[in-house]
Amino acid sequence: MMVLVFDLDDTLYDEITFVKSGYKAVAGWLHQHYGLDEAQVYHDLEAQLMAKGRDNAFNEVLGRYGIFSTAIVRKCLSVYRLHSPVIRLNEDAVKCLERFREYPKYIVTDGNKIVQGAKIKALDFKPDQIKKAFVTYRYGRKHSKPSPYCFLKISTLEGVSPENVIYIGDNPNKDFVGIKPLGFKTIRILQGMFKDVRKEAAYEADLNIRSLNELTEDLIRKNFNL
Incomplete structure (x- = not known):
């Protein structure tokens, strides 16, 4: 058999569809908690992905908005990992x-x-x-x-x-x-x-x-x- x-x-x-689904969840969380423009954050994360891959994407984008901290990066990673993917x-x-x-x-x-x-x-x-x-x-x-x-x-x-x-x-x-x-x-x-x-x-x-x-x-x- x-x-x-x-x-x-x-x-x-x-797999890229899971990554983008996670980025949408993170963008939504950053909008809810820090008032960032959800669509723009998602666009920035996607652009970072295309330019440099997934490594340090949250670090780079959070730094761009002036809110980088290891605690916020950890939270973004948690939202990314625990979201219900589309x-x-x-x-x-x-x-x-x-x-x-x-x-x-x-x-x-x-x-x-x-x-x-x-x-x-x-x-x-x-x-x-x-x-x-x-x-x-x-x-x-x-x-x-x-x-x-x-x-x-x-x-x-x-x-x-x-x-x-x-x-x-x-x-x-x-x-x-x-x-x-x-x-x-x-x-x-x-x-x-x-x-x-x-x-x-x-x-x-x-x-x-x-x-x-x-x-x-x-x-x-x-x-x-x-």
């Missing part, structure tokens, strides 16, 4: 999950367990879409990727060997290197912030695709003899 396991961020949905599955993900509706499907994702849990709740997976989502940090950071811990749990739950489990992820820095030696099959989707990253063979997946529209039973059987 074939079992599919998906990464979450930049695999089933675009995100949705990518269209190719919806079609892919439907295409494989007869197969067991799981998620394995790293990250803050509250943040990842909120994302999973917002995406509102149906039972025939995702059987269970594993947030690795719930089991301790030592079991985050590249640890095979959660993947082995899935193998045990389904009563299959690793050779029957296929993982689809986007990050070659950690998604595949820990599970390939155990026999898990791996597919890298070339999208998101890591799409142009190239690594040595041990870190790369067995197969690359550019969209989940390419993921079919024929592709899997042809490449993995399942």
Whole structure:
């Protein structure tokens, strides 16, 4: 039996949409508590994101408004992490999950367990879409990727060997290197912030695709003899 396991961020949905949703929540909080123009603050955060990425975005923007302090940055981070995100599955993900509706499907994702849990709740997976989502940090950071811990749990739950489990992820820095030696099959989707990253063979997946529209039973059987 074939079992599919998906990464979450930049695999089933675009992570940038979560970031922007969080920025809107922070902009609203800053308007409420400091009287800042909500739309302008959001615009500034988005511009900072595009120019320099997420690192220190709150520090930069708060400094621009003359209200920077470590306490306010911490509060902004809290609002960002605890907000209820407005995100949705990518269209190719919806079609892919439907295409494989007869197969067991799981998620394995790293990250803050509250943040990842909120994302999973917002995406509102149906039972025939995702059987269970594993947030690795719930089991301790030592079991985050590249640890095979959660993947082995899935193998045990389904009563299959690793050779029957296929993982689809986007990050070659950690998604595949820990599970390939155990026999898990791996597919890298070339999208998101890591799409142009190239690594040595041990870190790369067995197969690359550019969209989940390419993921079919024929592709899997042809490449993995399942």
